[in-house]
Amino acid sequence: MSYDSKDKAARRAAEHTEYDAIIIGAGMSGMYQLYRLRELGLNTLALEAGTGVGGTWYWNKYPGARFDSESWSYGYSFNEEILKEWSWSEHFAGQPEIQRYCNLVADKLDLKKDIRFNSRVASARYLEESNRWRVTLTDGTEFVTRYLITAIGLLSIPTMPRFEGxxxxxxxxxxxxxxxxxxxxxxxxxxxxxxxxxxxxxxxxxxxxxxxxxxxxxxxxxxxxxxxxxPISTEEMEDIRARYPEIFKHCQTTAxxxxxxxxxxxxxxxxxxxxxxxxxxxxxxxxxxxxxxxxxxxxxxxxxxxxxxxxxxxxxxxxxxxxxxxxxxxxxxxxxxxxxxxxxxxxxxxxxxxxxxxxxxxxxxxxxxxxxxxxxxxxxxxxxxxxxATGFDGITGAFNQIEFEGRNGRTLREEWQHGPTTFVGMMVKDFPNMFMVMGPHGALGNQPRSIEHNVDWISRVIGHMEQQGIELAAPKPEAVEEWHDFVAEKAKGLLANEVDSWMTGVNMNVQGKEKRGLVRYSGTAPEYRARCEAVISGGYEELDFDRFVPGDAVSADAKQAV
Incomplete structure (x- = not known):
């Protein structure tokens, strides 16, 4: 056995294999989700295929890669210290600067200690006998977790054309x-x-x-x-910094x-x-x-x-x-x-x-x-x-790269064989305790604004479960149907839904994606957030909850954090 193999074997033997929560991905979704779950006192691990944080901004290093949203509207809004410290150099920052920003956030919040890099997930299977998820990496390493959160991105699976040679x-x-x-x-x-x-x-x-x-x-x-x-001058950056509350509040009102x-x-x-x-x-x-x-x-x-x-x-x-x-x-x-x-x-x-x-x-x-x-x-x-530059297998592509298996051995591919079905774009029927940050039928647009909302919603659901001693959560079938009908209604009349694109599920480089489908939510972000908030204020009626078995303890830290 080589020294490298010995090191890897020793690492696998030394690390924990059971967690309260596992996050797949350490891009902007995964980093913020890790931060929020640690606030709840949960023992959390993020699994990242790359060697660094950033997701999209780690992988896409091609010349010219940069924001198309204004830099100062794109960054995280939740941490006052980072907002005060970080200065953007351009109105639309390039990839090297964005990656530096992601690393600053990870270092400032000490996130990397709970991220396992070079860890590509091959499968995630729900174990009904223990009410846990078993997550397996491509190298065979296995982890067990109660909560599984995907933060795998809308455009993270590159597609190659089907050319010979x-x-x-x-x-x-x-x-x-x-x-x-x-x-x-x-x-x-x-x-x-x-x-x-x-x-x-x-x-x-x-x-x-x-x-x-x-x-x-x-x-x-x-x-x-x-x-x-x-460029953004020092004076302009100071003005932007002073207006951050106004900027982020405004972003919450736009479509x-x-x-x-x-x-x-x-x-x-x-x-x-x-x-x-x-x-x-x-x-x-x-x-x-x-x-x-x-x-x-x-x-x-x-x-x-x-x-x-x-x-x-x-x-x-x-x-x-x-x-x-x-x-x-x-x-x-x-x-x-x-x-x-x-x-x-x-x-x-x-x-x-x-x-x-x-x-x-x-x-x-x-x-x-x-x-x-x-x-x-x-x-x-x-x-x-x-x-x-042949694009990505959008929205569902990253899910198809991992073998997700829910109740009764049913795979996510089978569940979505006629198109994705979700509840508010963040949960799937018969996949208990699995949550998706920026899943199908969720709000798109300026991604970090939607990411922060989705992560906060997921964290509130999990926090409620921890506080109330709830073992499992899954959307009711009728709630999934109602959400799908709502998404379909919002798609009517939009010219964009009559066009082939990754936003309508079409990618000519991917077998089976030659026809349009209902893969995204086309309504406004305020409407979407209102619907998600109604789930919480209405007492989670759309979710099926199962209680802890007698003798199980609820994390005191989690109770206090909710």
Whole structure:
């Protein structure tokens, strides 16, 4: 046995195997959930596949990766000391800064002592005889826990295209979501980027600056609008810091927890001149203003959406010199804002450069990856580097990577074979004491604002169970059905739900995800929070509770913390 193997064996023998709570993931969801459960006095362990904290911001190290929400609206709101200490350098921070922030939070709150890194979960099985969960890692290590919380992310499973020959390529290649720590040298190299979604757009902007040549293979274009990023001065940061309570309170009132909120007017209530002037102003506004701060009916009225789409299309035509290339970059299969809108900085101007070429793969399909590059139906390309910006298996993908097994041996895949069903996006029928931070049918939007709400709700349920001596909690079947009906009702009339995207459960790179489904909650965040709060104020009528067996003790620390 090698020294490494001996060290690992000794570590497994020395560590605890039974916990009150186990969290899968140590991103922004997992870190805050760990903090809250420790407040309840629970012996808690977080299992993290990577070597560091941050989740999305640990794995996505590709060039150009950054926030598309304002930095100061994205960070945690719960800790006054961190809010006072941390200063953001940009309105939309880049990945290195975000990862430093996550590490500061973990160190400040001493979270890493309860995180087991390099620990990828293979399965989680509910043990009915003991009312516990057995969690097994890919290396065979097992843990037993009473509470199981998933904090595995909405977009955490990279997907590769189904091309032949991917492993034949002799140059450097990777997916943007699995960018190597040591980085990739693309300066002066012949580079291919496959995909023009959000991560592809961010990477293309940076790679084009120094690559000898950049060939972009695009299946379908996305609507993009300018990020308008800028540094944050010391004085501005002090002003932001003084306004944090106001900022976070405002985020709680908006539809998707962004600082932007929809204009209550219809676009048809104003003249064409006023409408265009308003759109010009929004196009010049930083961040998601033109998407989240627009007339409310851009998401539901086809004619309004058509006019807005044409406005943004004209902006693309103004910015791209070659008319043919401009038209290639204008979406024809969906209207503006019906998919999440990538934010860009001179993305369209990249295609004016002599070293950049755009290939439409629906017209000239990629036939295979070769040892030296890519072969399409028309020609063969040679590359030194291939970057796959081909997206993620959204919302349910991370759950499908783990074998979850609930009551009666029923797996989560079986439970969700016709689409996910949940209670308030955080619990699943017949999976007792399993909670999901940011699960299917939960509120999306500005993630940390929703994360904090979900973690707090889960912690309140668990705290109630600890205080009252309750052994098990699971949603009643009728509560799951009612929630599903509510989610379906909120999806009606939205143009976005008529479009193929990860938000409607479609990913052409994933078998079985070629058709749209009901995978997200489309209502507003305030409505969602009100419904969750009603569960607690109504005495948890939607949940089935089972009591402790006689003789079991309730944690005194937990009682005191509730």
């Amino acid at each position: 991917v492993n034949d390529f002799k140059g450097v290649w990777c997916h943007t979501g699995l960018w190597p720590k040591e980085g990739i040298d693309y300066d002066g190299k012949r580079v291919a980027v496959i995909g023009t979604g959000a991560s592809g757009i961010q990477a293309i902007q940076e790679i084009a600056k120094t690559a000898k040549s950049l060939t972009v293979f695009q299946r379908r274009p996305n609507w993009c609008t300018p990020l308008h990023n800028a 998707a927890c962004f600082i932007h909120t929809h204009d209550p007017r219809s676009a048809l209530d104003v003249s064409q001149e006023e409408r265009i002037a308003f759109w010009e102003k929004l196009y010049a506004t930083p961040g998601f203003g033109i998407w989240q701060g627009n007339f409310h009916d851009i998401h539901t009225n086809r004619e309004v959406n058509r006019q807005l789409s044409e406005f943004v299309a004209d902006k693309i035509r103004e910015r791209v010199k070659a008319p043919k290339v401009a038209e290639m970059l204008i979406p024809k299969d969906h209207g503006f804002g019906t998919r999440r809108v990538p934010q860009e900085t001179k993305y369209y101007e990249v295609f004016n450069q002599d070293n950049v070429e755009l290939i439409a793969v629906l017209e000239t399909p990629i036939e295979r990856i070769t040892p030296t590059g890519i072969r399409t139906s028309e020609r063969e390309f040679e590359f030194d580097v291939i970057i796959y």
